[in-house]
Amino acid sequence: MKKLSQLFKRYWQLFSAAAVILVIGLGVFGYSKSQVHAASGRTRVVFWHEMKGPGQKKLVTFINEFNKSQSKYEVVPQFQGGYNDVIQKIMNTHGTDASPAIFQSMDISTSQMYHSGFTVPMQKFIDKENYDISKIASVARGVATRNNTLLAMPFNTSQTTLYYNAGLLKKYKITPPPVNPTYSDITRVSKQLYDRSNHKVKGISVEAYSWLFEQFLSNANEEFANKNDGHSGISTKVNFTGPTAIKSMTWVQDRVKYGDFMNFGSHKNEMAAFLSNKLGIYMQTSADMSVLAKGLGKNLGVTYYPRPDGVKANGISVGGASLWISNDKSEAVQQGAWEFTKFLINPKNQARWEKATGYLAINKDSANEPILKQSYEKLPMLKVPSDQLKSAKANYTNSGIFVDGVVAARSLVQNAMQQIYAGKDVYKSLKAAEDSYNKVLESNNLANGWTKK
Known part of the structure; x- marks a missing residue:
């Protein structure tokens, strides 16, 4: 009976692992049309996201631009479904080759991700190079901050x-x-x-x-x-x-x-x-x-x-989601995830992101970008949510x-x-x-x- 129990347990472990791999494989397959494959010689940075529609389209544009802007890293996007789907997959795959280097997680999952112990605080990279985080709206940062440590970088932000x-x-x-x-x-x-x-x-x-x-x-x-x-x-x-x-x-x-x-x-x-x-x-x-x-x-x-x-x-x-860097990847991969994060939140790209999707630009300097200035001049009411974010x-x-x-x-x-x-x-x-x-x-x-x- 003991051997039978052990055998059943082993079969169940194999079945569970296969199920996880199948789910992940389906997510990757579903995004194959717009997936970027890591070029030879570059550090591969797998990015799990949940963007659809205009958000997905603009995100793919950013990824392609980042990959062309340098020759050290290749970001590989993989659409993973809804926010809750990603959280479950992170919990199931952490520590395996199937897990991502960087991923999106919604605002109300911040505590869960923090307590999981699966991520590297963004603060580590900020401190390392004295990155000026004050340019990012304080309320946007607040949702992913614990003990004065920024855990994740706000990205698709709404109010x-x-x-x-x-x-x-x-x-x-x-x-x-x-x-x-x-x-x-x-x-x-x-x-x-x-x-x-x-x-x-x-x-x-x-x-x-x-x-x-x-x-x-x-x-x-x-x-x-x-x-x-x-x-x-x-x-x-x-x-x-x-x-x-x-x-x-x-x-x-x-x-x-x-x-x-x-x-x-x-x-x-x-x-x-x-x-x-x-x-x-x-x-x-x-x-x-x-x-x-x-x-x-x-x-x-x-x-x-x-x-x-x-x-x-x-x-x-704020609502929306932040970007988290996994701690089960090499330092080189983590660095690539950080470089990509900085690219996404620079003033120009945040301005383009707001214009294309309706999510708010979290970089304070984005308001000076021509693309947003022209939008605000045409329809001043578009600036109100950004003003609300900055005013608090x-x-x-x-x-x-x-x-x-x-x-x-x-x-x-x-x-x-x-x-x-x-x-x-x-x-x-x-x-x-x-x-x-x-x-x-x-x-x-x-x-x-x-x-x-």
């Missing part, structure tokens, strides 16, 4: 932005909201649009999406989790029922009750309603900017994320959530938001989500040996 249809506001003689609005500023516009259109146009929509909830807290300097959102230690509790959490969700529920709210639940369908003049205001990623600008042109209005009345804007955290100084509450398992927390918050939109008690809905995730967090911390039972 949550408030969009309004300036054409509709003009039609119904409504004064637009200020660039840095309060909840009351947005309420005024939303109600007026709903009322003056004889209820034909809904004033506002707020997707039942935890990222938006998190930004409400961030902009009012309120913690999502204790230990400074996990930046100063292992978080043991989350805070979904603080003053700003209650105030923001009550504000949204008031809009539902008044009737000026268009409820899409957790489905990102606001854009279609917004572009078809059926919705006046919605909040979503700044990466939507290029599509909205094409649809509305000068009739597109943009502001910073709203803040509670009487509260100074604290700034909001990084602190714990606007630097993202440094907690493992945030995906589970987001699911619970999303469910609470849907209940609130349906008329359920705000506090009770958020408290149920808070209690549920605290149990998950306790179990996760215990399993990782971070707390004792």
Whole structure:
């Protein structure tokens, strides 16, 4: 029986390994049309990414340009699917020849990557050559910083932005909201649009999406989790029922009750309603900017994320992903990954990246590049998300959530938001989500040996 058990275990190990190789092979095959093969004599730097559409197209352009700009390194891109797919593959392949030298990882996976011990901090290369990291927006850096050490380099960076249809506001003689609005500023516009259109146009929509909830807290300097959102230690509790959490969700529920709210639940369908003049205001990623600008042109209005009345804007955290360098590769390969990273974040390329994709240029000097200056001159509203990013100084509450398992927390918050939109008690809905995730967090911390039972 013991030999049979050992034999079964061996077969299972071989099956698991084969499965991982198959998954990786499929990812590589799916990208074969645009993959660059390492030239003979060059150091091969495999790059795992998740970019699609315009992002993938521009990324391939950058990679080709980098490979032609020097003769020492050859970056080999491999598309790996969604963010969660990459994380799982990194965990399965680290320490093998199949793992990448550099890869993208989303903002809420920062804690997981840090605790994995699989990466080399970007700070190592920054210190080695005295690289001027101050040129990179502090809030963008904040999400991937731990103990004053930059773990990863922000790359495809976005912020949550408030969009309004300036054409509709003009039609119904409504004064637009200020660039840095309060909840009351947005309420005024939303109600007026709903009322003056004889209820034909809904004033506002707020997707039942935890990222938006998190930004409400961030902009009012309120913690999502204790230990400074996990930046100063292992978080043991989350805070979904603080003053700003209650105030923001009550504000949204008031809009539902008044009737000026268009409820899409957790489905990102606001854009279609917004572009078809059926919705006046919605909040979503700044990466939507290029599509909205094409649809509305000068009739597109943009502001910073709203803040509670009487509260100074604290700034909001960034979304998107950062670049991480694996520590299971040689120093030569790691150096190549660093050289490629610097190429991607230089002012010119960051300006081109924003223009092509809608992601924000994180290099402060990018604003001086002709390609962005011309865009901003043509449509000034395109500059608002970048101004929002630059206006905030990084602190714990606007630097993202440094907690493992945030995906589970987001699911619970999303469910609470849907209940609130349906008329359920705000506090009770958020408290149920808070209690549920605290149990998950306790179990996760215990399993990782971070707390004792």
